[in-house]
Amino acid sequence: MSSIDPSMENMLETFIYESTSLLDELDEIMLDSEKSKSISEKNINEIFRIMHTIKGSAAMMGLETLSNFAHVVEDVFFILREDPSKLNLVMDTLFDLLFQAEDFIKAELDAIQGDGNGPDQDPSELMKKLEAQVDIMNGTAPSQSKDPAPAADTQPAAPEAPAAPSDGEHKPASLSGNGFHQIRVFFEDGCQMENIRGFMLLTQLKDYCDELESVPANPQNDANLCNEIIKNGFLVRFKTSGNPEDVIKVIESSVNIKSYEVLESQPDPEPAQEEQPQAVTSQPAPAAAPEPQPQSQAVPKQEPASSSLPKVPKQNLINVNQVKLDQLMDLVGEIVTAESMVSSNPDLKGLQLDNFYKSTRELRKLTDELQDVVMSIRMVPLSGVFQKMNRIVRDMSKKLNKDVELDIIGGDTEVDKTINDSLSDPLMHMIRNSVDHAIEPPEERQALGKPVTGKVTLSAQNIGGEIVITIADDGCGLDREKLLKKARENGLLTKPESDYTDKEVFGLIMLPGFSTNTAVTEYSGRGVGMDVVRKNIEKVGGTVNIDSTLHEGTTFTVKIPLTLAIVDGMEISVGGTIFTLPITSIKQSFKISDQTPILHNTDGTEMIMLRETCYPIIRLYELFNMPNAVTNLEDGIIIQIEYGDRVGCIFADELIGEQQVVVKPFPLFLSHYNIKDCGLSGCTILGDGSISLILDANSLLKSYER
Amino acid sequence: MDEILNNSIDDLNGRYLTFYIAEAIYGLELKHVIEIIKMEPITPVPNVAYYIKGIINLRGKIVPVIDVRTKFSLEGVPYDDKTCIIVVVINDMQVGLIVDQVSEVVSAEQAVLTTPPTAGGNNASKYLSSIATFGNRVVLNIDCERFFMSDLGSGALY
Structure with missing residues (x-):
């Protein structure tokens, strides 16, 4: 796996996120297509676009393996795009190969996401197989050939084909010797920020070159250089002890490059040449003519996608880090609590404050709305x-x-x-x-x-x-x-x-x-x-x-x-302590009179008969060992709760009222104790700042069964 | 920046917050201490160790509190206006310790340190890291890791 350019690290997250969602999209298309046993023209375009984007952004991140690989897949769809009828030739093997390709890219992404040194996969086999498909479609290899070997060097009609022969041509001409090489690069029309793109190109090339300079120099510092770059191209001069072809490859694989031309290498550059590269090259200057010059070995970069791609409607979506959403959720929770702290402040008792209550009602409405919106942000299908x-x-x-x-x-x-x-x-x-x-x-x-x-x-x-x-x-x-x-x-x-x-x-x-x-x-x-x-x-x-x-x-x-964070709760008091019971688990609550039959199970537990069905009674003060609670069933209140198909009754002192509460987990420090098994799911902070424990119908009813 | 940070950590090292439990003075390494708050209403939580009195609301954060007296197997006394909760951090978790009274911050440099005896003593001695003598005062320094061992380890105490 190629390592990541350090300068790109901050973009890594975006890259991984984007590529992952693209792959998910691809997955969906592929499964649909496989089901219908064909790929519609729209889907071919779509797959092409996905691979193209992955190729481009991988190259930008300096992930060569990935970008080369995506390129091969792109090749396959390039041909299919030109002539969908060729799909029949490769139908059988194509889907499996594509799924494998997708898995490969996924694994690469995972590896990058991990420690950056994930398993070094070798895609060459898969690439060969894909190239073989290209050959089959081009008719250069026998259809359904199981042997991908001959594919390796015969790909005359592959999309990269124009590049291949010209490679051979310009190699002796310009890239031999250890002097300075010059390459003039033209970016795509209207791709914007040409100066930054030039700088990124330089960063990418840095590792391959011993010496590297550009005209204009330090393009990242001045946005005004954009026009100059658009007009004259971006000239890269470099000296390398390695193979200059590598540099060309990097340029080839970069995004947004329309064309590049290799100028004559210079054994002994003079300062003047840096200023006026057109003057010293034997070729006519490509003044305002980004088209490949006949004399210079210009290689048009294969970017067929850019022109014919359907315009994707601008999406009004942004990606937000989940940590920020969690923070927002926490904050809203605090606001909900603070709001009830203000509106039910004990200091207000007995005061006649009409205007104040009007304002707090307004505040309440807004916090409710805010909460709903934040919750809906967190909802995903x-x-x-x-x-x-x-x-x-x-x-x-x-x-x-x-x-x-x-x-x-x-x-x-x-x-x-x-x-x-x-x-x-x-x-x-x-x-x-x-x-x-x-x-x-x-x-x-x-x-x-x-x-x-x-x-x-x-x-x-x-x-x-x-x-x-x-x-x-x-x-x-x-x-x-x-x-x-x-x-x-x-x-x-x-x-x-x-x-x-x-x-x-x-x-x-x-x-x-x-x-x-x-x-x-x-x-x-x-x-x-x-x-x-x-x-x-x-x-x-x-x-x-x-x-x-x-x-x-x-x-x-x-x-x-549906959500974990905020629940509608019923506050009930037991022996001076306030518990919160989620309203969703309450069936009904009622007072009982002397006549209500209370049955006793053989082990002494109480049961109550309601409409011909027997339900156990769980006395909360007994369960939580609380003094000062109401013990006489007639004086307190019975609440019938249900969870799933379990139904039972709990006994508490009184109902206090309904309130929305923010669920907080028990402190991590207490995680060794099985608090959750004894009928509590978490805690919450009430309006007056005191803590209320949240009852959990599920484990309450379960604990009774034990 | 790093230097300042290191310096401030160095400042904390070797310094202890001392507090009273049943007439004896105990010390707690200052680097564990976050703040000292006055006694607050505690919400009891069922099913936890006997010395965990419950949870408190520390500015929106739920923090468990431990009664140090009970943890040391000493008889509990009613909380009064001198009773404090020392909030400490251990393994990134905040815990409150209920102590009789907070005394002062001392530096171990000025003290004569001795190792505690390995045998005998009450329940408190097994949590000690060292015993420091400042003139005529003796401070029993608590080893936070050992103090919280039973809560942090896998086996819960009931």
């Missing part, structure tokens, strides 16, 4: 994550010789960026599991009377403040007996087998160290999958549910909160 799954299913079904189709529903559902990021891994795992373990090989499916093509459905929808994602397959389903046997072998059973409900049995697969597949494949079977999936999802406050019918399929249902 799931389609990005879902799109990745397409690729995984495609690759796996090819490798495993299975016929699997991925159906994506509701990719436009939006979730908080943090949640979106943490969903990618678990989803990938579950999809892999479905394709690898659940979907049977085609022959087996046929024998079972199922459609030969297996189907995995990935869907997302927004249900009442929660995102529900389901991954359903029509594979073999989970086998209760098999799961129990495996759990028995691993000593994971805690009660008699017959006591396990189907749900509990399915839940076993999410225990650490549980894998039903005896054979470990490339994709799954090491038993580290599902428990990690569950952990990752629980980390963002979600739950996983499994449903399965033997021989018919399995459905994973993932429920996650």
Whole structure:
């Protein structure tokens, strides 16, 4: 891998971001095209544009391997663009090659992003194969030739072709000897900032040359030099002990260069020549004529894309660092808290302040609005994550010789960026599991009377403040007996087998160290999958549910909160302490009278009968060991809470009121203690500056079950 | 700039903030100390070690507080207006320490340092790094790493 020019480091992030999004785009196009078994003209142009951009920006970053590689891919599409009918010649191999090419670029980007010294991949094989495709399309190699070897030196009609022969011509003429070489470079018309581009070119060339100077000198210092460069070109004079061809290559691969010409090398330059290069060269000066001169060995740079590319409408999007968004979110949280600190300040009690309250109401309205906007900024559609799954299913079904189709529903559902990021891994795992373990090989499916093509459905929808994602397959389903046997072998059973409900049995697969597949494949079977999936999802406050019918399929249902940061909470007091209960988990609250039947379970826990159903009562003061709380059920209040399919009641002193609160995690220092397992999900700062603990219906109800 | 920074860190090294716990003077390396605040209402948190009294709101930051008396297995006393919370930073995490009274900042240069005995003593002695004698006063210097070991290690104490 080429190392990165230090001067470019600050642009690296942008480069990686841009290239990654381009690759994602490419992925989508390729998958679509493969499905329809052809590439539409629009898509060919699109792929060409993507490769062209990657090539250009990689060259700007000084990543030669990457830019050369992208160039070869670009070549393929250059031909296809000229004559789409040639696609048929290479159809079969092209898609696989392109996916491989895409993976190569991705891996390179990852390596750069890592320590900068990632695995040095050798793209030459892949490049040869791609070049072979070019030859096939040009008719210079036998169609479907499996041997790419002859391709290496025969590529007469390849887009770079005009350059190749001229290389041979000008080499003896101008680039022999160790004197100064001169190259005049013309930038594309209207590419702007010619002086900076010249400077960047010099920076790129620096490593190849022993001595390097330019006319005009130090172009970066004066923007007025632009016109001069446009008119006379940018003259680079250099001396190198290496191969001067390398320098030419760098210039060739640079972006926005329309043409360049190699002037005669000068064994002994004089100062005057630097000022007036036109005077000393035998060629006529290219005064105001950037066109290649017949006498000078001008090489028009292949930039066919620039002219014919469709004008992309200007996008009103900016990229923002997520750290800044997090800061903004924190700030808004503080403002929401500060606002309620002001408007419900204890000092205001009993005062008649009509105008003040009018203003605070206005303030409240604005902070609410601000909060909504900031939240919406953080929302991203799931389609990005879902799109990745397409690729995984495609690759796996090819490798495993299975016929699997991925159906994506509701990719436009939006979730908080943090949640979106943490969903990618678990989803990938579950999809892999479905394709690898659940979907049977085609022959087996046929024998079972199922459609030969297996189907995995990935869907997302927004249900009442929660995102529900389901991954359903029509594979073999989970086998209760098999799961129990495996759990028995691993000593994971805690009660008699017959006591396990189907749900509990399915839940076993999410225990650490549980894998039903005896054979470990490339994709799954090491038993580290599902428990990690569950952990990752629980980390963002979600739950996983499994449903399965033997021989018919399995459905994973993932429920996650829409956003983590701000919740609508009900404040309830217990023994002088204020707890916050998310409103989404409250079903109802009520007072009970003497007549309400309270039942006692065999272990002494209380239950209440509501509309013919029995619910447990969790006394919060008992759970949290708090003195001074109301202990008589009739004096306090019962709140019915639910999470998923679990429903129960909690007992508190009184309800205080509704408030929006900003969820703060418990301090890291306390992470060794299992606070979250005893019914609390975090804490929040109330209007008066005191801390309130946020109750978590999920773990409250779970803790009762234990 | 770097020099100034180094100097200021050098200034902190070898200096201790001293405080009282049950008549004894303890010292805490100044480089760990962020600030001293007066006692604040503490919100108790369930399921944590007995000496972690709960969490406080330090200007929007949630900071856990430890009662040093309880941690040293000493009898707790009601908090009064001399009771302080020393906010320290350990592994980039802020923690408040409830102490009886804050005394002063001393420099170890002027003191005679001895190593603490390895055996015997109360629960407090196992957290000591050195014992400094300033004339007739004795300061027991606390080793922050050891003091927080049970909270930072993988095994949680209940």
